[in-house]
Amino acid sequence: MKYFTAAEAATKWELSERSVRNYCAGGRVAGAILLGKTWMIPEDALKPMRKPRKVVRDSLLDILKREKRSAISGGIYHKIQIELTYNSNHMEGSKLTHDQTRYIFETNTIGISDKSIRVDDVVETANHFRCIDLIIENASGMLTENFIKELHRILKNGTSDSRKSWFAVGEYKKLPNEVGGRETTLPEDVAREMKALLSQYNATKEKTFEEILDFHHRFEIIHPFQDGNGRVGRLILFKECLRNNIVPFIIDEELKMFYYRGLSEWTRERGYLLDTCLTAQDRFKKYLDYFKIEY
Secondary structure: OOEEEHHHHHHHHOOOHHHHHHHHHOOOOOOOEEEOOEEEEEOOOOOOOOOOOOOOOOOHHHHHHHHHHHOOOOOHHHHHHHHHHHHHHHHOOOOOOHHHHHHHHHHOOOOOOOOOOOHHHHHHHHHHHHHHHHHHHOOOOOOOHHHHHHHHHHHHOOOHHHHOOOOOOOOOOOOOOEEOOEEOOOHHHHHHHHHHHHHHHOOOOOOOHHHHHHHHHHHHHHOOOOOOHHHHHHHHHHHHHHHOOOOOOOOOHHHHHHHHHHHHHOOOOOHHHHHHHHHHHHHHHHHHHHOOOOO
């Protein structure tokens, strides 16, 4: 059998000699043998094909940042702002409709209604939009006390609560509170408990879906703020899913009671909350499918 040198094969294949040697060393030229420092290539050897470059798709977070900064209307950023804000606020007693929530986001005005509207509902809706912007811009960062407090400060800024002397906006609670009839961490212990929770959570770089839910449960048990804990907690959930490249989710009215049950049963049976959030995740994937976003 006749053999070519790497230089001769390079001329025949219209490649650089270095590329031919690399192909031989990588086992991509059938029958090539190394004699001393010279590669000998069978005359009938086929020219190796270049490996197709791996196409790197934009992540959901990349797309959210781009749509937010470009003020793109009608995309996934637009969808998340309305769905997450409406559902999370609705769980906490907001009387704004889905259409009113959308109208506020799209026009920065209040739609005409024949029913009275609570000012706090409007203010907290506008504030929640800003909170979502904050988690998008800071999704890749480590979770800290200052970041969590900033979410609360933005959410409750300008509300009637912010004018109460005993209500600490952007700071931990001053008075004991309950959630679902259950006692929560006392005010004097909150700072210590939050530091311990974040220290343990941040000890590992990459989080699993279950670890993120466990943090959420422990956060809600501490209930560090006077009010707004549920919304801040769900914003953190969304952020941490984005940070760990996990499909996020939104708890809607249909899943609300299953979600509450899951939180209350977490220490005894994690399956309730896991199944509920996985169901919500499956629903969120339909948004991603519609907008042709890979996950």
